[in-house]
Amino acid sequence: MEQYIIKGGEPLIGDVEISGAKNAALAIVAAAIMTDEKVVIDNLPDVRDINVLLQAIEGIGANVVRKSANCVEIDSSTIHSVRVDYEYIKKIRASYYLLGALLGKFHRAEVALPGGCNIGSRPIDQHIKGFKALGADVDIEYGMIMTSADELIGSHIYMDVVSVGATINVMLAAALADGRTIIENAAKEPHVVDVANMLNSMGANIKGAGTDVIRIKGVSKLHSTEYSVIPDQIEAGTFMFAAAATKGNVLVKNVIPKHLEAITAKLLEIGCCIEEYDDAVRVIGTDNLKATQVKTLPYPGFPTDMQPQIAVTLAMSKGTSIVTESIFENRFKYVDELARMGADIKVEGNTAIITGVDRYMGAQISAPDLRAGAALVIAGLAAEGFTTIDDIVYIQRGYEKFEEKLSALGAHIEKISTEHEAQKFRLKVG
Numbered sequence: 001m002e003q004y005i006i007k008g009g010e011p012l013i014g015d016v017e018i019s020g021a022k023n024a025a026l027a028i029v030a031a032a033i034m035t036d037e038k039v040v041i042d043n044l045p046d047v048r049d050i051n052v053l054l055q056a057i058e059g060i061g062a063n064v065v066r067k068s069a070n071c072v073e074i075d076s077s078t079i080h081s082v083r084v085d086y087e088y089i090k091k092i093r094a095s096y097y098l099l100g101a102l103l104g105k106f107h108r109a110e111v112a113l114p115g116g117c118n119i120g121s122r123p124i125d126q127h128i129k130g131f132k133a134l135g136a137d138v139d140i141e142y143g144m145i146m147t148s149a150d151e152l153i154g155s156h157i158y159m160d161v162v163s164v165g166a167t168i169n170v171m172l173a174a175a176l177a178d179g180r181t182i183i184e185n186a187a188k189e190p191h192v193v194d195v196a197n198m199l200n201s202m203g204a205n206i207k208g209a210g211t212d213v214i215r216i217k218g219v220s221k222l223h224s225t226e227y228s229v230i231p232d233q234i235e236a237g238t239f240m241f242a243a244a245a246t247k248g249n250v251l252v253k254n255v256i257p258k259h260l261e262a263i264t265a266k267l268l269e270i271g272c273c274i275e276e277y278d279d280a281v282r283v284i285g286t287d288n289l290k291a292t293q294v295k296t297l298p299y300p301g302f303p304t305d306m307q308p309q310i311a312v313t314l315a316m317s318k319g320t321s322i323v324t325e326s327i328f329e330n331r332f333k334y335v336d337e338l339a340r341m342g343a344d345i346k347v348e349g350n351t352a353i354i355t356g357v358d359r360y361m362g363a364q365i366s367a368p369d370l371r372a373g374a375a376l377v378i379a380g381l382a383a384e385g386f387t388t389i390d391d392i393v394y395i396q397r398g399y400e401k402f403e404e405k406l407s408a409l410g411a412h413i414e415k416i417s418t419e420h421e422a423q424k425f426r427l428k429v430g
């Protein structure tokens with residue numbers, strides 16, 4: 001089992017290059033199978049979730065050529081099956097995008113029920129409601145979602161909750177439906193816009209992505225494209241909070257600063273300095289981090305995927321902070337781990353009441369999910385002494401070369417598999 005070992009206490013200093021957005025890329029890979037022509041996807045993050053999805057589409061016959069670590073060419077003219085029961089696919093949440101993509105293209109899809117991070121019950125009723133509104137039958141049998149339609153007809157769909165996944169999934173299927181679809185109460189996240197742009201570059205007719213009403217005029221077929229995925233807002237935010245928590249000075253490069261506004265606003269509130277450039281943001285930490293209040297909300301609010309990272313930082317900021325999680329109900333599982341490092345956090349329902357402590361102390365901890373895992377790495381970087389983190393497989397789902405990027409900023413962090421390697425690391429960093 002791989003672990004991270006960290007010796008904390010070094011401020012992160014230097015530049016870091018952000019990879020493509022995992023959550024946009026997952027939907028974009030799914031969208032690529034909706035044409036028989038070749039699709040080239042660039043700035044694709046080389047992370048486990050993406051690689052599992054690529055293997056899954058190869059499993060149903062697509063031809064995937066890796067042109068480089070971050071660029072693939074996908075030829076889907078050879079797809080011979082609409083059944084995706086590849087054993088790993090259920091481990092990634094976004095396996096559900098294959099439903100929308102296959103339903104749109106072949107009017108039929110059978111995909112294993114999605115898994116992903118265990119951060120609360122994650123229903124897919126809005127996805128199903130959307131597919132049904134387009135005229136599809138949807139059944140769940142033996143852990144598979146089966147959907148089919150004689151024809152897909154555009155429809156007017158009101159989403160009962162703001163859902164990134166349901167918005168994108170319905171957009172995928174509706175791109176190839178007959179007639180017009182209107183999605184109301186749509187999610188406005190940057191990756192919804194990125195997927196719409198990608199589909200439009202394939203000949204789709206989607207307007208309004210980024211607002212809460214998306215209008216889609218179905219087309220009969222999609223064509224080839226070359227598309228570059230937007231930068232990962234959450235990876236960028238993770239490095240920004242890592243800079244703050246270690247009182248460092250980091251230039252976070254290859255980002256769209258507008259997508260980071262909710263994150264930069266909170267960093268300013270807690271006392272950091274921010275310098276914004278066209279495609280980069282510098283975060284300069286301070287010895288006097290201050291408490292604040294934050295509530296997670298759909299975009300443009302503060303992202304739930306950044307909740308653990310800000311909480312870890314607030315737990316070493318002066319005063320009492322309140323963090324309210326309004327998207328997923330089970331997203332404070334890292335709190336027990338953090339308590340072992342000295343944090344003082346009380347969770348009541350969907351609220352964490354955080355009393356700042358002066359410092360963390362290194363401990364042996366486990367990553368409970370992807371973003372909480374990254375947040376615990378931040379805690380380890382800020383802590384006195386050594387921290388080892390188990391279950392880093394979660395972190396590898398979504399962060400490309402995480403330990404390499406952190407090491408380049410001066411962090412003492414290594415991926416290890418044996419006690420011997422741990423001892424070597426301890427001797428090396430002293």
Ligand code: UD1
Nearest residue numbers: 023094121122123124125126127161163164165166305327
């Ligand atoms: C996506 C992201 C995830 C992020 C989340 C919210 C991917 C692969 N994952 O997840 O990292 O944390 O957006 O920004 O892009 N809901 C329903 N019914 C549905 C769908 C969702 O009730 O059919 C609820 C969920 O339980 C949750 C809320 O809606 O409370 C938002 O979920 P959603 O935006 O769909 O999250 P995901 O797309 O799963």
